[in-house]
Amino acid sequence: MIAPPAVSIRNLRIALPKGAERPFAVDGVSLDLEPGKIVCVVGESGSGKSMCAHALMGLLPGTVSVASGEIQFEGRDLLKLDDDGWRDLRGRRLAMIFQEPMTALNPLMRIGDQMAEMFEAHGLLTPRERRDKALALAREVGLPDPERIVRAYPHQLSGGQRQRAMIAMALALEPAVLVADEPTTALDVTTQAQILKLIRNLQRDRNMAVMFITHDFGVVADIADQVVVLRHGKVVEEGPATAVFNEPQHDYTKALLAAVPSMDPPPRKPLDDQPKAVEVIGLDKTYVTSGGWFREDRRVDAARAVNFNILKGETLGLVGESGSGKSSVARLVMRLIEADRGTVRIGETDLTSLSGKALRAERHRIQMIFQDPFASLNPRRKIGHIIADGPIAVGTDPKVAFDRARDLLKMVGLDAGALERYPHEFSGGQRQRIGIARALALEPEIIVADEAVSALDVSVQAQVLKLLEDLKARLGLSMLFITHDLRVAAQICDRIAVMQRGAIVELKPTTQLFAAPEHAYTRELLAAVPGRKEHAPAA
Amino acid sequence: MKQFWKSMLKSPSGVIGLVILLVAVSVAAFGPMLFPNSPWRMVQRPFLPPFTLSTVPLGTDALGRDIFAGMIFGARVSLLVGLVSTLVALIVGVPIGAMAGYFGGKVDDALMRFTEFFQTIPSFALAIVLVAILQPSIYSIVASIAVVSWPPVARLVRGEVLSLRTREYVQAAVVTGQSNSWIILREILPNALSPVIVLASLMVATAILLESSLSFLGLGDPNLISWGYMVGAGRTVIRQAWWITVFPGIAILISVLGLNLIGEGLNDALNPRLSREGR
Numbered sequence: 031m032i033a034p035p036a037v038s039i040r041n042l043r044i045a046l047p048k049g050a051e052r053p054f055a056v057d058g059v060s061l062d063l064e065p066g067k068i069v070c071v072v073g074e075s076g077s078g079k080s081m082c083a084h085a086l087m088g089l090l091p092g093t094v095s096v097a098s099g100e101i102q103f104e105g106r107d108l109l110k111l112d113d114d115g116w117r118d119l120r121g122r123r124l125a126m127i128f129q130e131p132m133t134a135l136n137p138l139m140r141i142g143d144q145m146a147e148m149f150e151a152h153g154l155l156t157p158r159e160r161r162d163k164a165l166a167l168a169r170e171v172g173l174p175d176p177e178r179i180v181r182a183y184p185h186q187l188s189g190g191q192r193q194r195a196m197i198a199m200a201l202a203l204e205p206a207v208l209v210a211d212e213p214t215t216a217l218d219v220t221t222q223a224q225i226l227k228l229i230r231n232l233q234r235d236r237n238m239a240v241m242f243i244t245h246d247f248g249v250v251a252d253i254a255d256q257v258v259v260l261r262h263g264k265v266v267e268e269g270p271a272t273a274v275f276n277e278p279q280h281d282y283t284k285a286l287l288a289a290v291p292s293m294d295p296p297p298r299k300p301l302d303d304q305p306k307a308v309e310v311i312g313l314d315k316t317y318v319t320s321g322g323w324f325r326e327d328r329r330v331d332a333a334r335a336v337n338f339n340i341l342k343g344e345t346l347g348l349v350g351e352s353g354s355g356k357s358s359v360a361r362l363v364m365r366l367i368e369a370d371r372g373t374v375r376i377g378e379t380d381l382t383s384l385s386g387k388a389l390r391a392e393r394h395r396i397q398m399i400f401q402d403p404f405a406s407l408n409p410r411r412k413i414g415h416i417i418a419d420g421p422i423a424v425g426t427d428p429k430v431a432f433d434r435a436r437d438l439l440k441m442v443g444l445d446a447g448a449l450e451r452y453p454h455e456f457s458g459g460q461r462q463r464i465g466i467a468r469a470l471a472l473e474p475e476i477i478v479a480d481e482a483v484s485a486l487d488v489s490v491q492a493q494v495l496k497l498l499e500d501l502k503a504r505l506g507l508s509m510l511f512i513t514h515d516l517r518v519a520a521q522i523c524d525r526i527a528v529m530q531r532g533a534i535v536e537l538k539p540t541t542q543l544f545a546a547p548e549h550a551y552t553r554e555l556l557a558a559v560p561g562r563k564e565h566a567p568a569a
Numbered sequence: 570m571k572q573f574w575k576s577m578l579k580s581p582s583g584v585i586g587l588v589i590l591l592v593a594v595s596v597a598a599f600g601p602m603l604f605p606n607s608p609w610r611m612v613q614r615p616f617l618p619p620f621t622l623s624t625v626p627l628g629t630d631a632l633g634r635d636i637f638a639g640m641i642f643g644a645r646v647s648l649l650v651g652l653v654s655t656l657v658a659l660i661v662g663v664p665i666g667a668m669a670g671y672f673g674g675k676v677d678d679a680l681m682r683f684t685e686f687f688q689t690i691p692s693f694a695l696a697i698v699l700v701a702i703l704q705p706s707i708y709s710i711v712a713s714i715a716v717v718s719w720p721p722v723a724r725l726v727r728g729e730v731l732s733l734r735t736r737e738y739v740q741a742a743v744v745t746g747q748s749n750s751w752i753i754l755r756e757i758l759p760n761a762l763s764p765v766i767v768l769a770s771l772m773v774a775t776a777i778l779l780e781s782s783l784s785f786l787g788l789g790d791p792n793l794i795s796w797g798y799m800v801g802a803g804r805t806v807i808r809q810a811w812w813i814t815v816f817p818g819i820a821i822l823i824s825v826l827g828l829n830l831i832g833e834g835l836n837d838a839l840n841p842r843l844s845r846e847g848r
Binding site: 361364366390391393394396397398400401402405406407408409410411416419420423424465468471472 | 736737738740741742743744745746747748751755756759760
C-alpha cells in the first residue's frame with residue numbers, strides 16, 4: 031500500500047513583482063513529499079527552487095505573492111494559513127535547514143539555549159527537561175563532546191558543527207516534513223559528505239518527508255529518492271532518482287547532467303621539455319591576530335614552505351578545503367599580500383624582490399581571475415574601461431586599448447556593444463567572461479584563477495572552463511588554477527597540488543593523483559566528492 | 570542617474586526637502602534684488618508688530634529695522650556659511666579618511682590620532698574659541714565650522730574605504746598595475762560616495778545651526794545680518810516683541826528641517842537596501 035503524501039503542492043504559481051525578468055518565479059509546480067522519502071529539487075540559480083521551499087514554510091518575501099495553487103498538509107491548505115496557524119506549524123510539524131549556518135544561528139546565544147528555544151516557542155516541557163532534550167539532540171546529530179558544546183556559542187563551532195546544530199534544532203520537535211535549502215553548499219566536501227549521511231540516517235529513522243533543494247547533481251545522486259528538475263520556475267522533469275540519472279527524458283536534464291564534470295581526468299600530453307614559467311620557492315605566511323593583553327596571539331599558517339613550479343603552457347591545480355591556504359598562496363604569488371619568507375620567480379624575474387614602480391611594471395606578466403563575478407567588477411565603471419584601464423595604465427594609447435578590448439570581448443564570446451554597458455547588466459557567466467577579458471588585456475604569461483568557476487551554475491561553468499582551456503592553448507598561457515572542486519580540477523589541470531593547513535601534501539600529474547592517491551588526506555578528499563557511488567552519471 | 574532621481578522623487582521626505590531648499594536658495598539668490606532695502610536701515614518706528622503695515626509685513630525690531638528684509642538677507646549668509654563650510658570640511662575630511670583607510674598601518678594610526686584630537690574637544694566650544702581668536706568675520710566663521718565638522722567625514726570615509734579596499738575589483742586594479750592614487754580616485758571613492766553625500770546634506774544643516782549659535786552669541790560677522798544674529802538681538806525683548814525672534818527662528822527651523830529631509834531622501838535613494846520599503 032502506498033502511503034498518502036505528507037505534503038502535496040498543486041499547481042503552485044508565485045508572481046514576481048512587475049518589471050522582473052519573468053512574470054512568475056514558480057509557474058505551475060506540482061509535487062508530492064512522501065514520508066520517508068527525500069525529494070531533491072534541482073535547478074540552476076533563478077530557477078525558483080528556493081521560492082518553492084520558502085512557500086512551503088510560509089517565508090516568502092513581501093515582494094512576491096502566491097497567484098494560485100495550493101499546498102496540502104495534514105488536511106489543510108498552507109497557503110490559506112494565518113500567522114497563528116503558521117507559528118503553530120513551523121518548527122513543530124514543518125522544519126527548515128538553511129544554507130549558511132553561521133547567519134542562521136543567533137551569534138549571542140549558546141547552542142543549547144537555541145535548541146531549547148524550540149520547545150519554549152511551543153510551550154513544551156519544563157526548562158530542565160528542555161536542557162536535557164537539547165543535550166540528547168546534540169548527541170543524536172553527532173556533535174562531539176555534547177556537554178561542552180551546548181554551552182558554546184556559534185562562532186566557537188566549525189561550519190559542519192553549526193550545520194549539525196541547525197539540524198538538531200530542526201529535528202527537536204520531530205517534524206513530519208523537513209525542508210533543506212542548499213544545506214551543504216557552504217561546507218567543504220568532507221563535511222558535506224558527513225552532513226548528507228546524517229540527514230539521510232535521521233530521515234530514515236524518523237520516517238520524515240524531506241524536500242532537499244540543491245544545484246549540485248553530485249549531491250542529488252548521493253541522497254535523492256525522487257528528483258524534480260526545475261527550469262525558469264517550471265518542472266521540466268521528475269521521477270525516481272535512478273530513472274532521471276540513467277534515462278533523462280528532457281533535453282535540459284540531459285544537458286545539465288552532461289555539464290557535470292567527470293571524475294576521470296582526460297589524457298594530457300606531458301610538458302616536461304617546456305621551460306619554467308613560474309617558480310615558487312619556500313613560501314611562508316603566518317597571519318597573526320592580536321589577542322589583546324590577556325590572551326595569546328592567534329596564529330594561522332596560511333602557507334608553510336610552499337614549493338612548486340608551473341611549466342610554460344601548463345595548468346597547475348591547487349586544491350584543498352576552505353582554510354587550507356590555497357587562496358592565500360594565490361595572493362602571495364600575485365603579491366597582493368606579502369610573504370614572510372620565500373621567492374616567487376616569473377621567468378627570470380624575482381617578483382618578491384621588487385617594489386613600487388618596478389613591481390607595477392612587471393605586474394602585467396601575471397594576471398588574476400577572481401572568484402565572485404559580482405564583486406570583481408567595479409559597479410560604477412563601464413565594461414570598456416574595466417578592460418582597457420590596465421593597458422592604459424602601462425602606457426598603451428587609449429584608442430588602441432579600446433580596440434583591443436573590443437577584440438577581447440569577441441574572444442570571450444561577448445559582443446562589442448558590451449563596451450558601453452555597466453557590470454550589473456550582465457549575468458554571472460558573462461561577468462566572469464569579462465573578468466577573463468580583463469586578465470587577458472595585459473597579454474600575461476601566467477593566469478591565476480582563484481575559484482574562477484565556483485560561483486557559476488554547472489552549465490555556465492562548463493562553458494567558462496572550455497573558454498579558459500581554449501584561450502590557454504591558443505595564447506600559450508600557463509595557469510595556476512585554484513579550486514575546491516575536484517571534478518573541475520580533474521578536467522582542466524595537468525598537475526594537481528593538494529593543500530592542507532598551509533602545506534602542499536601531495537603534488538602529482540592529475541591522472542596519477544586520481545588513480546593512486548598517496549597521502550591520506552588526498553584519499554579522504556577524493557572519497558568525499560559527491561555523486562561517485564550508485565547511479566553516478568555515466569562519464 | 571535617472572534611476573537616482575526617480576527614487577529620490579518617490580520618497581515624500583526627499584521631495585518636501587528639495588522644495589524647501591529650492592525656495593530657500595531662490596530667496597537667498599534673488600530676494601535682495603527684489604527687496605533692495607538694506608536690512609540695517611531704519612524704516613519705521615521700533616517694535617512695530619507684524620501684519621500691520623504692508624511695507625513692513627513682519628514688523629520691525631528694537632531699532633525700527635525691517636525684519637522681512639533681514640530674513641531675506643540673512644538667508645544668504647546662513648546658506649552660504651552652511652554650504653561653504655561643508656565643502657571645506659569635505660575637502661579636508663575625504664582625503665584624510667581615504668588615505669587612512671587605504672594605506673592602513675602607521676599612516677592610519679597617525680591620521681586617526683590627529684582626527685581624534687579634534688573629536689575630543691567639544692565642537693561648539695572649539696568653534697567659539699577659534700572665531701574669538703581670529704576676529705569674527707564670514708571667513709573665520711566658515712573656517713571654524715569646517716574645522717569642527719571634518720572629523721566625522723574622515724571617520725566615515727575611512728570606514729567605507731577599509732571595506733572597499735578588500736573588494737576583488739580593487740585587487741584586480743592592483744594586479745593590473747594601477748597606481749595607488751588612481752585606485753583611490755577611480756575604483757574606491759566613487760563607490761564610497763553615497764553615505765558621504767547623505768552625511769554632507771546633514772552637515773549643511775548642522776553648519777547653519779552652528780552659524781546661528783555663533784551669531785546669537787554675538788560672534789557673527791558684524792557687517793552681515795544673519796538669522797542667528799536677529800534671534801540674538803531680539804532675545805532681550807522677547808516678551809514685548811516676540812516677532813523679532815520668532816520669524817528668524819522659524820526660518821532656521823524650516824531650512825534645517827528641509828536639509829534633514831533631503832538627507833533622508835538621499836539615504837533612501839542612494840542606499841536602497843537600507844530603506845524601509847521592501848522589508
